[in-house]
Amino acid sequence: MRDCADILTVYQTTRWLQKKYITVEEVKEEHRGLFFRRWGWLVAEIDEKVVGETTVRLERNPVSGRIGIVRTMDVDVRHQKKGVGTSLARAAETILRKRKAVRVVADSPPEAYNFWMKIGYFARGSLLDISIKRENLPEPPSKDFDIGDIEEVERLPASLKYSHMAHPGLLAELARDVLVFGEKGRVLEFRLDGKPAGTGVVKVDDQKRAYFVADINRRGKQHLGEAIVRTARASHRWRATDVCTTIPKERLTYYEEAAPWNANPCRTIPVTRLL
Numbered sequence: 001m002r003d004c005a006d007i008l009t010v011y012q013t014t015r016w017l018q019k020k021y022i023t024v025e026e027v028k029e030e031h032r033g034l035f036f037r038r039w040g041w042l043v044a045e046i047d048e049k050v051v052g053e054t055t056v057r058l059e060r061n062p063v064s065g066r067i068g069i070v071r072t073m074d075v076d077v078r079h080q081k082k083g084v085g086t087s088l089a090r091a092a093e094t095i096l097r098k099r100k101a102v103r104v105v106a107d108s109p110p111e112a113y114n115f116w117m118k119i120g121y122f123a124r125g126s127l128l129d130i131s132i133k134r135e136n137l138p139e140p141p142s143k144d145f146d147i148g149d150i151e152e153v154e155r156l157p158a159s160l161k162y163s164h165m166a167h168p169g170l171l172a173e174l175a176r177d178v179l180v181f182g183e184k185g186r187v188l189e190f191r192l193d194g195k196p197a198g199t200g201v202v203k204v205d206d207q208k209r210a211y212f213v214a215d216i217n218r219r220g221k222q223h224l225g226e227a228i229v230r231t232a233r234a235s236h237r238w239r240a241t242d243v244c245t246t247i248p249k250e251r252l253t254y255y256e257e258a259a260p261w262n263a264n265p266c267r268t269i270p271v272t273r274l275l
């Protein structure tokens, strides 16, 4: 936690477009809680001062197996292009390899894309931002799920450790916003015959825009459309006007079967490296 004072300076130089960090407490807040304790956290130091940071986590995927996710990577702009980012990535890969990850993935902003390419990553498919007016959301194609709300971090469904249909990492990040940071939203567990079949998270911002992620496991495989629509519709409690999400481009047809979305290319570029 003592490193958070230095990390504040790092973020102020790297994240100024997304968020204005002012106090060390804001940074500490992001490094607490059950979610964070389960993630890997590495810092890079020069003369005992932290100049860079990366956080990572593990997820499982039915096709790829265990994957390591680089959630964040920040190097103080005054220390960039001196190999710090490379050292952080290599250290993270070593840890993930030890934890039996077979590949590592990251979501790169366009500005960092060349960095990932230079250190041996390659682009892995692409993402789409899809959205719809909430009033245009149809009824779910089926109503087979029993739905329960998850309100405590301790009761997180095992599905948050997996990504079957959702883009890796998104579900857990959104669940953390709702359960740990108390943002407006719901975490839903979908059950079939009393057993977990999927999870949906929806978060609504002050502009009444809802962002959701829905995922199903093998048991819920035939019910992705229901999980998508029921998660998206869960935003009605906050009278959301628009509902949106980010999906792997190759999954678009599943979403189109459920509702008439507007789809646009996402700025973020997924990159990957085999371990």
Ligand SMILES: CC(C)(COP(=O)(O)OP(=O)(O)OC[C@H]1O[C@@H](n2cnc3c(N)ncnc32)[C@H](O)[C@@H]1OP(=O)(O)O)[C@@H](O)C(=O)NCCC(=O)NCCS
Pocket: 014, 072, 073, 074, 075, 076, 079, 080, 081, 082, 083, 084, 085, 086, 087, 106, 107, 108, 109, 111, 112, 113, 114, 115, 116, 118, 119
């Ligand atoms: C992306 C980032 C982590 C790179 O850190 P870094 O310490 O500068 O990286 P390195 O010095 O190890 O760079 C490795 C190589 O990539 C190149 N590189 C780094 N950033 C680059 C960029 N933005 N554009 C082009 N090349 C870049 C370096 O020149 C170096 O190439 P070389 O081996 O030919 O000299 C850093 O720029 C950063 O914190 N950016 C803001 C936050 C961000 O976008 N993070 C990524 C989130 S996924």
